[in-house]
Amino acid sequence: MAKQTSFFRSVSRLYPHVRPILPRLVLGLLSALLASLVALTIPQVLRVLINESLKPGGARSAVWTAAVVILLLGIAEAVLVALRRQFVINPATTVETRMRVSLYGHLQELTVSFHDRWGSGQLLSRAMTDLNFLRRWMAFGAIMLVVTTLTVVIGIVVMFSMSWQLALIFMAAAVPIMAYSFRFRTRFSKVARRSQDQAGDLATTVEESVHGIRVLKAFGRSREALENFNEQAEELRQIEIAKAKHQAAFTMVVTLLPELALGAGLVVGVMLCAGGQLSIGALVAFFATAAVVATPVEFSGMLLAMALTAKTAIDRHFEVMDSVNTITSPRAPRHPAELKGALSFNNATFAFEDAPDKPILQDINLGVRPGETMALVGITGSGKSALIQLVPRLYDVAAGSITIDGVDLREFDVEDLRRVVGVAFEDTTLFSSSVRDNVLLGATDRSEEALEEALDVAQAHFAYSLPDGVDTLIGEEGLSLSGGQRQRIALARAIAARPRILVLDDPLSALDVHTEELVETRLRAVLKDTTTLIVAHRPSTVAMADRVALLEEGRIAAVGTHTDLLAHNPHYRYVIASLDQEPRDLDTELSELEDAADAEEMTR
Numbered sequence: 318m319a320k321q322t323s324f325f326r327s328v329s330r331l332y333p334h335v336r337p338i339l340p341r342l343v344l345g346l347l348s349a350l351l352a353s354l355v356a357l358t359i360p361q362v363l364r365v366l367i368n369e370s371l372k373p374g375g376a377r378s379a380v381w382t383a384a385v386v387i388l389l390l391g392i393a394e395a396v397l398v399a400l401r402r403q404f405v406i407n408p409a410t411t412v413e414t415r416m417r418v419s420l421y422g423h424l425q426e427l428t429v430s431f432h433d434r435w436g437s438g439q440l441l442s443r444a445m446t447d448l449n450f451l452r453r454w455m456a457f458g459a460i461m462l463v464v465t466t467l468t469v470v471i472g473i474v475v476m477f478s479m480s481w482q483l484a485l486i487f488m489a490a491a492v493p494i495m496a497y498s499f500r501f502r503t504r505f506s507k508v509a510r511r512s513q514d515q516a517g518d519l520a521t522t523v524e525e526s527v528h529g530i531r532v533l534k535a536f537g538r539s540r541e542a543l544e545n546f547n548e549q550a551e552e553l554r555q556i557e558i559a560k561a562k563h564q565a566a567f568t569m570v571v572t573l574l575p576e577l578a579l580g581a582g583l584v585v586g587v588m589l590c591a592g593g594q595l596s597i598g599a600l601v602a603f604f605a606t607a608a609v610v611a612t613p614v615e616f617s618g619m620l621l622a623m624a625l626t627a628k629t630a631i632d633r634h635f636e637v638m639d640s641v642n643t644i645t646s647p648r649a650p651r652h653p654a655e656l657k658g659a660l661s662f663n664n665a666t667f668a669f670e671d672a673p674d675k676p677i678l679q680d681i682n683l684g685v686r687p688g689e690t691m692a693l694v695g696i697t698g699s700g701k702s703a704l705i706q707l708v709p710r711l712y713d714v715a716a717g718s719i720t721i722d723g724v725d726l727r728e729f730d731v732e733d734l735r736r737v738v739g740v741a742f743e744d745t746t747l748f749s750s751s752v753r754d755n756v757l758l759g760a761t762d763r764s765e766e767a768l769e770e771a772l773d774v775a776q777a778h779f780a781y782s783l784p785d786g787v788d789t790l791i792g793e794e795g796l797s798l799s800g801g802q803r804q805r806i807a808l809a810r811a812i813a814a815r816p817r818i819l820v821l822d823d824p825l826s827a828l829d830v831h832t833e834e835l836v837e838t839r840l841r842a843v844l845k846d847t848t849t850l851i852v853a854h855r856p857s858t859v860a861m862a863d864r865v866a867l868l869e870e871g872r873i874a875a876v877g878t879h880t881d882l883l884a885h886n887p888h889y890r891y892v893i894a895s896l897d898q899e900p901r902d903l904d905t906e907l908s909e910l911e912d913a914a915d916a917e918e919m920t921r
């Protein structure tokens with residue numbers, strides 16, 4: 318998943334986001350740079366002060382002048398540091414928000430196949446932690462890295478101008494530091510990546526266990542969940558420790574070596590002074606400058622670590638942003654004037670992306686006439702859900718085609734297509750908003766009557782008895798609904814969109830027999846003109862359909878009326894017999910037909 322790129326290449330990808338705030342970033346950088354230059358100026362004032370006022374007969378009043386100058390320089394440095402923050406903090410938060418919004422937008426665009434592959438925590442950590450870190454790096458780390466580098470370079474030039482011998486000693490320490498920094502960079506990059514990925518996995522675990530809290534509790538698995546989480550958290554801790562160790566070792570090197578150089582420099586400096594080759598003022602100024610230079614060198618471990626973590630955050634961000642949405646609208650989409658709603662599968666073959674060699678659906682040929690209700694029946698895992706998800710193009714066929722009124726689905730604008738095709742899945746997802754907003758999610762007619770009708774067809778009148786009626790907040794942050802209530806809201810949502818084609822993945826499975834009957838009676842009337850493909854797990858749902866398609870191991874094994882198939886297709890009889898418990902009349906019908914079929918076979 319992780320592709321190795323150079324630091325500059327990764328950081329340059331931020332440019333389009335950073336461009337609008339570039340002037341303010343540059344101002345921030347200049348403020349920080351000026352603050353550093355001011356800090357470097359103070360030793361020069363010291364040098365003049367010592368050389369002028371401490372020499373025999375020197376002017377004592379110069380001390381006061383120098384003190385005032387140093388005070389003013391100190392104030393200027395503090396103001397410049399404050400200015401840097403002022404210039405960059407606000408724009409950096411703007412970049413963070415924009416990147417977060419574009420990531421979210423891209424996640425909305427990306428295919429279901431992409432979301433099948435990515436853990437939610439990995440996406441969550443990219444959207445939250447990584448971008449939060451990037452903001453801090455842009456506002457502080459990146460600027461300080463540039464300023465530190467420039468301060469060190471300028472400081473060394475100044476040090477050379479004061480004493481080349483002492484400066485050379487100082488430079489001798491820089492060589493091993495640079496060599497070590499290369500090693501540090503490679504090692505730290507790897508561990509930073511592992512740490513950020515592990516944090517993502519941890520977030521996935523939290524998300525999953527919060528989501529599945531009832532199951533964990535009911536099965537008494539909370540302890541195991543905790544142990545599993547503890548293991549993952551421990552792994553993250555170990556990675557963080559490894560990270561801290563690398564950083565501590567680097568900081569030790571960048572602290573120790575300049576200190577050693579300063580110690581050696583002090584001995585040589587005093588000897589030079591004694592020999593008259595260096596003034597006392599220059600010696601003091603040299604060490605004051607060296608102190609100004611040594612501080613950012615000491616910080617360089619932290620700054621380098623920040624830069625490498627930021628690079629990882631950028632790489633992780635663009636791994637998602639670079640993922641291509643393969644389900645897109647064509648350049649010149651077709652807009653047929655009025656759709657009749659004839660749905661046709663033509664040699665359609667489909668495989669999930671993670672198992673491209675194992676087609677789940679093969680050579681599907683199936684025609685659903687306009688206004689017809691077709692039930693899809695098959696044993697569990699035969700590919701029913703996969704098949705109906707192809708209709709709104711949640712997935713695309715690998716071969717063959719699916720058409721509406723003879724037009725390939727891929728020739729429609731995707732948004733148009735999804736307005737034409739309404740869906741309700743067995744696993745209902747409700748959003749944290751009111752019943753009204755959930756039901757009218759895809760509706761063009763948002764009137765009270767449209768809402769009322771959809772709720773009525775789905776027999777979801779209970780919504781009016783909720784604490785705030787249809788304005789009651791439901792979903793994850795709101796009131797919990799029962800499985801059957803959720804299904805009815807989801808069904809109402811599909812109906813309210815008034816689609817030309819409706820695909821329903823067993824939308825009545827959680828309803829009691831009585832409510833199911835009521836919903837079916839109303840649905841039958843509504844579905845009169847709507848082409849419907851409905852996955853059925855109950856013979857009563859099958860009975861609602863005009864015709865039934867039997868799916869067997871990813872192929873359409875038979876198509877016909879329920880009665881015909883019962884009479885002539887043994888696998889259909891087997892599937893129907895293995896469906897949920899049924900009302901008595903259907904059971905009776907089934908055994909009668911089975912008897913008839915057996916008798917027919919015996920007479921042959």
Ligand SMILES: Nc1ncnc2c1ncn2[C@@H]1O[C@H](COP(=O)(O)OP(=O)(O)OP(=O)(O)O)[C@@H](O)[C@H]1O
Nearest residue numbers: 433669671672677696697698699700701702703704
């Ligand atoms: N994202 C996925 N990646 C790979 N395989 C998948 C994926 N989703 C489902 N499958 C597999 O595809 C096959 C068909 O699944 P599908 O959900 O379409 O069956 P189904 O007939 O609807 O079953 P059920 O009646 O139990 O809902 C199954 O073997 C399932 O394990």
